Amino acid sequence: MPELPEVETVVRSLAPYLTGRRIVxxxxxxxxxxxGDRGLLTRQLTGRGIQSVxxxxxxxxxxxxxxxxxxxxxxxxxxxxxAPRGTHAYGIFELDNGVLIYDDPRQFGRIEFSDTLxxxxxxxxxxxxxxxxxxxxxxxxxxxxxxxxxxxxQRFLGGLGNIYVDEALFRSGIHPRALxxxxxPARAARLYEAIRDVLTLAIEHRGSSxxxxxxxxxxxxxxxxxxxxxxxxxxxxxxxxxxxxRILLVQRGTHYCPKCQRV
DNA sequence: CAGATCACCTGCTTGC
DNA sequence: TGCAAGCAGGTGATCT
Numbered sequence: 363m364p365e366l367p368e369v370e371t372v373v374r375s376l377a378p379y380l381t382g383r384r385i386v387x388x389x390x391x392x393x394x395x396x397x398g399d400r401g402l403l404t405r406q407l408t409g410r411g412i413q414s415v416x417x418x419x420x421x422x423x424x425x426x427x428x429x430x431x432x433x434x435x436x437x438x439x440x441x442x443x444x445a446p447r448g449t450h451a452y453g454i455f456e457l458d459n460g461v462l463i464y465d466d467p468r469q470f471g472r473i474e475f476s477d478t479l480x481x482x483x484x485x486x487x488x489x490x491x492x493x494x495x496x497x498x499x500x501x502x503x504x505x506x507x508x509x510x511x512x513x514x515x516q517r518f519l520g521g522l523g524n525i526y527v528d529e530a531l532f533r534s535g536i537h538p539r540a541l542x543x544x545x546x547p548a549r550a551a552r553l554y555e556a557i558r559d560v561l562t563l564a565i566e567h568r569g570s571s572x573x574x575x576x577x578x579x580x581x582x583x584x585x586x587x588x589x590x591x592x593x594x595x596x597x598x599x600x601x602x603x604x605x606x607x608r609i610l611l612v613q614r615g616t617h618y619c620p621k622c623q624r625v
Numbered sequence: 626c627a628g629a630t631c632a633c634c635t636g637c638t639t640g641c
Numbered sequence: 642t643g644c645a646a647g648c649a650g651g652t653g654a655t656c657t
Contacts, residue, residue: 466635472652507626524650
């Protein structure tokens, strides 16, 4: 489900509620979401105070008074404040001011506790909204692969996913199969700006709700209404009216305009 | 290093 | 109506 704008929206809706609170009790009910010793995880979290809630890439990083709680929402993970426990409530955090439910039908998400910075986060690439234009273009030039898989690679940039890569490539007129190293400096600069624009705009609209994404207050996002290509197969390009095409690239549905986007 | 394939799950939609 | 196949916002392992 959630890419950078959705995770950012969740963090923003969560932070005021969680910061300064204490975890009274926590319990977990999925061996996929919480691999390993779930009883140990409960003991590690019980009694901990919450100092901050931040985003890094697509990860939610919750700094505790001892250790760090790291949550990845996978495809269908949701963190819900004071919500009823549905069939897929695999994590329950009882706080001194209410309850936080981790709900995740597909169980692709992960909840982990760490004393130090988890390796998964340490190896993330730079934040797309923080990297400089020169660092971005020089990194792009060094890679001998297609641009879409590269942008999806979290070690290259942290936070982009299938929706926003398709949207950014459309906005910069680049074909998803284009070779990264062959993209001209001018075109790379357009891609850089497109990534920033689309992420910033999506955050302003509180993310994209394709099927079931909601923030911690249960609110849907609105950016799906502004998608130019994602989920618009067969519909006319908003620029040139050519039908949007959908292909499979690295096993991911890929949407683009065959006229506006060239290799 | 690049990329193809599979695997991890559930649930919804589509087509027969 | 029923059933199977295909699809979904993500990541990681393995093999070529």
